[in-house]
Amino acid sequence: MAASGKATVVLKAVKKITVQFCPFESNVRSTREFLVMVGSEKARSTNINCEVIPLVKHDKSAPVVDITYLDGDKLVLKGANLTSSEMLNAFQSLCTDKDLQAKAAAAKK
């Protein structure tokens, strides 16, 4: 599985990640891989307070990843037609943006 850029996922600015999928559907592979990468030990060690919650449903709904950041922003990734690396890229770019914002705010103070 192609990990994008950095091997670890930095979860510093994330409050909660809810991964919801229906395992009997055929389009859940990328969502499950995303869950593995986000739920790995390295990723969890970057932020112990961040919760990774997998929800297993059976209602033929599309797989969705719901990410809540510490400053209240939400990122919704609909994994039905995305690959795991694309999802990870989008997630990480937003994370790094948030990180930079937080660092800038801390530096100003």
Add this chain to the structure above:
Amino acid sequence: MHILKQKLMAVTEYIPPPRVIPPGAYPYQRKRVQEDSPLTLIMKRHLKTVFEDSKMIAVVQNNASNADNMMVLKHRLHKHGIAVKFFPNQVVQSFLEGGLHANMAPLFIGPTVLFVSSEPKVKEMLSALRASQQMTLLGACIDDTLLSAQAVVSYSKLPSVSVVQGELVSGLTMLTSHTASMLQRHPAHLSALLQQYVKQRSSDGGSEGAPKAEEAA
């Protein structure tokens, strides 16, 4: 057109050269079936025995639980007779393809673990899984019935077989017992009234009441 010209045109028609398709453009039409390696055969045999012996097979995804968590979980499950098995997904999917449990195949993607046991002890399994954060129950096959995660939870809340049978029997005989009681209501009422009458008469006047009650009965 004159027939000769027509013939000439037909003979000299342009036949384009056959178009060469680049080798990687279309997917391979004939399926590439590789022979199974001996290890795969051993694993398939093992899988077959596992599927035949165990009544309950649960598929769980673990995102990177470390060795001590695994050991604790294995210990907990072993107490209830549930074995934890690891198989490569490819082997499992090729094994399940034509068989009975073919519909379980889409579950086996990513890092999966199999929990097998010969008795469906769902409650204990669920409590052990709830304790470990990384393991997610995807589905289970209990008594040859494919169940989703929520179905497993509701299965654990079912009462035992004897209780369910008792409920069924009582529900079925409810109507017949109701009919029987309705039929017997009149004579029962009559006998109750007569008994009451006898009591009253016997309490009023001793021997006078008794013959009259006998006549009435």
